[in-house]
Amino acid sequence: MPRAMNVVPNRGSRLLLAxxxxxxxxxxxxxxxxxxxxxxxxDKLLPPVSEMVATSKRLATExxxxxxxxxxxxxxxxxLQRLALGLGISAIIGLTxxxxxxxxxxxxxxxxxxxxxxxxxxxxxxxxxxxxxxxxGELSKVVLIIIGVTPTLVRDLSLEVQNMPRxxxxxxxxxxxxxxxxxxxxxxxxxxxxLIQGLRLMIGPAFLFLISAEAIASDVGLGYRIFLVRxxxxxxxxxxxxxxxxxxxxxxxxxxxxxxxxxxxxxxxxGSR
Amino acid sequence: MFKARKLFVALLAxxxxxxxxxxxxFAEKKKEFNIAWTxxxxxxxxxxxxxxxxxxxxxxxYGISIKVTQINDYVESINQYTAGKFDGVTVTNMDALTIPAxxxxxTSAIIMGDYSNGNDGVVLKKGKTLxxxxxxxxxxxxxxxxxxxxxxGLETVKLSEKNIKTxxxxxxxxxxxxxxxxxxxxxxxxxxLLEVKAEPGxxxxxxxxxxxxxxxxxxxxxxxTLKDNPELGKALTGIWYETIALMKDQSEKGxxxxxxxxxxxxxxLAGFETQLKTTFMYYEPKDALAFMTGPELxxxxxxxxxxxxxxxLLGENVKSKxxxxxxxxxxxxxSATNVKLRFDPTFMKMAADGKL
Numbered sequence: 001m002p003r004a005m006n007v008v009p010n011r012g013s014r015l016l017l018a019x020x021x022x023x024x025x026x027x028x029x030x031x032x033x034x035x036x037x038x039x040x041x042x043d044k045l046l047p048p049v050s051e052m053v054a055t056s057k058r059l060a061t062e063x064x065x066x067x068x069x070x071x072x073x074x075x076x077x078x079x080l081q082r083l084a085l086g087l088g089i090s091a092i093i094g095l096t097x098x099x100x101x102x103x104x105x106x107x108x109x110x111x112x113x114x115x116x117x118x119x120x121x122x123x124x125x126x127x128x129x130x131x132x133x134x135x136x137g138e139l140s141k142v143v144l145i146i147i148g149v150t151p152t153l154v155r156d157l158s159l160e161v162q163n164m165p166r167x168x169x170x171x172x173x174x175x176x177x178x179x180x181x182x183x184x185x186x187x188x189x190x191x192x193x194x195l196i197q198g199l200r201l202m203i204g205p206a207f208l209f210l211i212s213a214e215a216i217a218s219d220v221g222l223g224y225r226i227f228l229v230r231x232x233x234x235x236x237x238x239x240x241x242x243x244x245x246x247x248x249x250x251x252x253x254x255x256x257x258x259x260x261x262x263x264x265x266x267x268x269x270x271g272s273r
Numbered sequence: 274m275f276k277a278r279k280l281f282v283a284l285l286a287x288x289x290x291x292x293x294x295x296x297x298x299f300a301e302k303k304k305e306f307n308i309a310w311t312x313x314x315x316x317x318x319x320x321x322x323x324x325x326x327x328x329x330x331x332x333x334x335y336g337i338s339i340k341v342t343q344i345n346d347y348v349e350s351i352n353q354y355t356a357g358k359f360d361g362v363t364v365t366n367m368d369a370l371t372i373p374a375x376x377x378x379x380t381s382a383i384i385m386g387d388y389s390n391g392n393d394g395v396v397l398k399k400g401k402t403l404x405x406x407x408x409x410x411x412x413x414x415x416x417x418x419x420x421x422x423x424x425x426g427l428e429t430v431k432l433s434e435k436n437i438k439t440x441x442x443x444x445x446x447x448x449x450x451x452x453x454x455x456x457x458x459x460x461x462x463x464x465x466l467l468e469v470k471a472e473p474g475x476x477x478x479x480x481x482x483x484x485x486x487x488x489x490x491x492x493x494x495x496x497x498t499l500k501d502n503p504e505l506g507k508a509l510t511g512i513w514y515e516t517i518a519l520m521k522d523q524s525e526k527g528x529x530x531x532x533x534x535x536x537x538x539x540x541x542l543a544g545f546e547t548q549l550k551t552t553f554m555y556y557e558p559k560d561a562l563a564f565m566t567g568p569e570l571x572x573x574x575x576x577x578x579x580x581x582x583x584x585x586l587l588g589e590n591v592k593s594k595x596x597x598x599x600x601x602x603x604x605x606x607x608s609a610t611n612v613k614l615r616f617d618p619t620f621m622k623m624a625a626d627g628k629l
Contacts, residue, residue, distance in 0.1 A: 042377020042613075044588075045356050055589060128449035135455040136412070136440065217412065217442040217450055228441055231416050232371045232586050233352050 047236040056240040071225065076244070079222040082138065083210050086145025087199060090206075093146070094153030095188075095195055101154065102161025102191075103183055112158070119151030124212060131217070141213040148209040149202045153195070160194045161187055193267035196260040203249050203256075211245075302501050306339045308492075308509070309359040311347045314463060314548040315387040315490040316363040317534035318516040324533065331511040335504035339512075347444070354378075354493075360505065361494035365418055367577050369493050371586040374597050374613035379496035381617040383506050384513050385561040389488040391551030393422045393462045394480035396451070396469050403478040404430045406437055406458055412450050413460035415441040418488050421580050423460045425487070426479040451475075463548045464540060485553070486564065487573050496615060510620035511629045514558055521556045558624035565618045571604040578606065 009017060033046040047055075059072040100107040101115065123144055130147075134140040164187065172186050214223030222245055229237045261268050310319040322328045323341040332339045342359070344350035354362035355373045364372075366382070373380045397405060403426055413419040420439070427433055437458075442450050444465060451459045451469040459469050470477050481488050492509060499506050519530040528542070535545030555561035564570065581587055582594035591597075598605065598612035605612070623629050 040377045042375075044376040058589070127446065131446070131449045131453045135453050136442070136450055137455060215443060216446045217440055219438065219440045224441055227443075228415055230352075231348050231414075233355055233376055234589070236589070 044233045044235055047239070051236050052240050055236040059237065059240075069220075072244070074220055075222050075225050076248075078220040079210060079214065080248070082141050082213075082221070083145065083206055085142045086210065087149065087202070087206050089142070090146050090149040090153055090202070091195060091199060093150050094157055094198070095191070097150075097154045098157025099161060099183055099187060099191065102158035103187055104179070108158070115151055115154050115158075119155055121147075123148040123209060127216065136217045141210065141218070144213045145206050145209045149206050152205075153198050153202065156198050157191050157194060160191050164190060189264075193260055193264045196256050196264070200253050200256045203252050207245060207249055303498075304337050306337060306360045306498075306502070306505050307358070308339060308341050308361040308494075309344050309350045309354060310341060310363045311344055311350050312538050313347075313363070313490065314392065314538065314545065315389075315552050315554065317538050317545075318513065318520055319363065320537045321520075321530060321534045322512050322516040324537070325530075327515055328512050331508040331515070334511070335508045337502070337504050337508060339505075339508060348372075354495075357495075360498050361492060361509065364491055364493055366489040366491060366574065367418055367421055367581065369491060370574075370578060370597065370599065370614050371416075371581050373493070374599075375581075375587045375591075377613065379613050379615070380493045381496045381499050381615045382491040382493045382565075383499070383617050383620045384492040384510060385555055385565050385616075385621065386490045386492060386513070386517075387552050387554045388486045388490065389418075389462070389481040389551070390485060390553040391480045391482040392466065392548065393418060393460070393488055394466050394470070394477050395423060395426055395458070395460045396466070396472075396475050397458050397478050398451075398472065398475050399457045400478070401476050402430075403427075404432070406430075406478070407432055408436065409458045410438045410440055410456075411458040411460060412440045412442040412447060412456050414444050414447070415439055416584055416586060417444075419460040419462065420584070421577065422479070422481055422484070422488065424580055425484050425576075429479075429483070463551065464538075464544070467544070467547065480551075482551070486569060487576065489573075490552075499617075506617075506620040507623065507629055510558075510624050514624050514629075517554060517556055521554070558621045562618055562621045562625050565616050565621065566602040568603055570601045570616065571599075571606055574599050574601065574606055 029046065030049065033048050036043040036046050037048060056072070060070065063069060064071050097111065097115070101111050102108070126147075127144070130140050130143060134143050168186060169182060172182050177185065210221075211223035211226070214221040215227040218224040222241055226238050226241050308319070310316050319341055320343060328339055328341055344353065348368075350359075350362055351364055351368055351372045353359055354364075355376045355378050357378075363386075369380055369382060395403065395406070397403075397409070399409070400406065406427075411423065413423060423439075424434060427436070442459075444461065447459060447461050448465050448468045450456055451472055461469055469475065492513065494505065494509070516530075519527055520534065521527065522530070531545060531549075532542045535542045538545065540548075555564065578587075578594045578597070578599065582591065587594070587597055595607035596611065597614065598608040598610070599614045599616075600606075600612050601616045602618050620629075
């Protein structure tokens with residue numbers, strides 16, 4: 001009898017195991033939907049799959065009656081632009097600050113505590129302040145993502161730098177490297193995989209902040225649409241949007257892994273089973 | 274195969290359990306009822322009645338029990354009612370049409386509480402009259418009564434929604450939004466309206482007193498539940514008129530009631546009375562009855578359903594504004610076979626006749 005931790009499923013049963021929970025959720029949904037429809041043919045809470053497919057098709061392929069836009073695509077484009085800006089800027093700030101705090105004791109003493117304190121502020125609690133300072137346009141939505149994501153990235157990367165073997169840094173110095181050269185040639189390449197990992201974990205929170213910002217004041221975007229139609233309980237719009245957002249996030253996650261494996265193969269050397 | 278079968282049985286059991294929690298409450302003869310309310314000046318009698326024992330008094334009289342629950346988010350309270358988690362909810366006439374009625378839940382409005390007589394308004398930071406709104410970005414809760422008010426206002430100055438740009442803004446954040454320098458026009462309701470109006474340079478250019486009776490605050494209950502349990506309608510109506518009689522009372526007792534309601538809605542007596550001034554309360558059941566049975570109501574509901582249909586609020590696949598039937602005592606509108614919103618004066622009449 002092998003230990004549980006050593007039972008490794010083969011390819012076929014691994015697929016089956018991955019698929020089973022989805023099947024279960026779908027089954028629960030279909031039964032629940034059919035039951036509610038039997039009681040009330042106009043029920044909006046759990047629309048049947050066929051209706052959601054029809055609505056998604058309309059949102060994706062027919063121009064909106066009022067604005068003339070292809071709603072799904074204009075919403076997706078607007079949201080992705082905000083998300084990319086937010087995550088991109090966060091990554092740059094995270095990398096620079098994280099490296100500086102981790103490597104330079106002076107920067108660590110100056111910013112370390114500040115970042116530790118700032119990262120504890122719940123971004124949603126300072127929303128009114130954000131509105132007044134950054135207005136209600138695109139800027140405040142991007143800023144909300146940055147405020148939500150950056151402190152964690154900075155802390156994670158600075159800890160990663162601090163955990164690097166001292167010997168490496170000393171060796172580089174004995175070979176004549178300046179602080180700048182150590183930062184760029186020794187530290188930076190080694191924390192890049194960590195940045196990719198950090199971004200992977202931050203996709204979820206970034207979407208959370210994006211949707212919240214769009215829910216509060218917006219005229220286009222995935223979160224805007226969800227909170228608009230929520231007013232009249234159009235679950236046939238909301239549920240496909242949720243699936244779409246999940247799919248987008250999953251694809252990003254996958255893309256980051258793919259990129260990390262190609263760019264920094266050494267970091268993935270140990271491999272998973 | 275033994276394992277696969279076991280797994281299948283387990284799946285079935287789990288899904289049955291899960292779907293049971295998704296299925297709606299069935300209407301039947303019952304003794305316990307749940308009513309949801311949200312903070313709004315015209316609905317504050319409900320929590321006060323619950324707190325002061327008026328609810329219990331009337332429920333006991335009709336041998337039932339009524340639980341009055343506050344929901345923090347207005348739309349959520351209506352969604353919960355539509356989903357079958359509550360037997361009744363405080364709601365405006367427009368939202369009663371677009372959420373439960375359009376969602377197939379047959380709903381009866383049994384109490385015509387008040388109408389907004391200035392509680393909803395359009396505020397401009399740049400401009401002194403409504404016509405100045407042309408070309409501006411307008412922050413409001415899209416597709417709400419604010420949107421309806423704006424559309425009605427634009428009609429009066431020969432503008433349409435094409436002349437402006439709307440930005441959907443949560444009612445919880447609209448006060449903060451109004452303070453932002455790039456916000457120039459806001460449509461909202463009280464108590465937020467009071468704050469927005471007080472911004473330096475802000476002008477109230479249009480409000481609901483110009484469209485009297487069109488934004489009505491109702492108590493609605495599930496029609497089937499009401500049919501099976503008429504005691505519920507009687508008790509609720511009894512509670513309502515006893516409580517608002519206290520609300521109107523100018524003596525110390527009335528003042529204490531208003532003070533309690535003010536506190537429950539998060540303001541003070543002065544703030545509450547300011548909001549009451551812009552609320553046309555139907556203190557007497559006979560006045561509410563006259564309005565509900567009169568010829569104005571179908572005209573108003575026709576305006577409302579036309580707006581709702583034009584904005585796709587009745588559902589994406591609805592082909593005409595007649596799809597959801599509305600019945601008022603004087604006239605029926607739309608489909609006769611799919612009546613989902615009923616203005617039912619039965620219980621207010623009992624109150625007017627003193628038969629409760």
